[in-house]
């Protein structure tokens with residue numbers, strides 16, 4: 001696919017979390033605008049960043065060359081105001097675009113984060129390229145919470161080819177998850193959006209993830225399925241005789257199935273549980289820590305909450 005690449009200077013890199021992310025995350029961070037992976041179900045296709053654009057989704061990319069510098073300046077200001085910083089990277093692109101291999105934008109941001117860490121960083125990606133940055137993630141997790149969340153919507157490569165033909169292969173993503181996990185970094189498999197999978201899917205994730213996050217085209221597109229409808233998802237499922245997978249309660253069935261393999265506290269579902277519980281609880285107790293009021297009683301509560 002041809003790609004129009006522009007190098008730009010952006011005004012900000014941290015965007016205050018709203019909507020889907022306003023559940024514990026304080027900011028989203030998108031090192032790029034646009035996305036080479038061009039998933040057919042991508043809800044960003046329906047957002048103003050794309051609807052006001054002449055070039056189709058998947059055929060343009062803005063590289064925010066000053067991303068690392070902006071991050072440094074912005075986190076310093078937030079810290080001066082004692083603001084918590086829980087970052088979701090990324091909400092409207094993948095931080096490991098193919099061009100990242102040479103552009104090193106995301107790597108540059110992680111280097112800055114090692115110097116000026118947030119409280120929590122979740123990296124959401126579909127790319128095995130994240131394994132390149134394991135050295136920085138290991139350093140960073142000594143300073144703040146880190147979660148690497150790899151999207152694996154299905155274990156079927158034929159299904160991936162229908163819905164996300166330009167995204168990295170599923171086997172490569174699972175291999176990358178394993179590598180990150182073995183490097184001691186907390187991992188999550190993001191089955192989002194749920195696509196048809198084989199009965200063996202849970203077994204492929206056993207032992208390589210701490211968390212599983214399940215979301216669907218119906219409840220996870222920000223408009224209760226309307227965006228997915230506008231993107232022609234019901235028709236695409238129908239065309240490939242997959243309609244039985246396109247139903248409002250599919251998340252309930254998938255959770256039930258995955259519960260046969262994983263304890264329920266490993267599984268989170270859609271928006272209300274998207275922010276890792278443990279860190280949510282820490283944020284709740286942060287003000288007590290800051291004002292030095294964390295008594296022995298509070299410490300006991302903290303211990304219990306983190307179990």
Ligand code: SF4
Nearest residue numbers: 035037038039042093
């Ligand atoms: S990787 Fe994410 S941002 Fe990129 S097209 Fe797919 S869903 Fe959209």
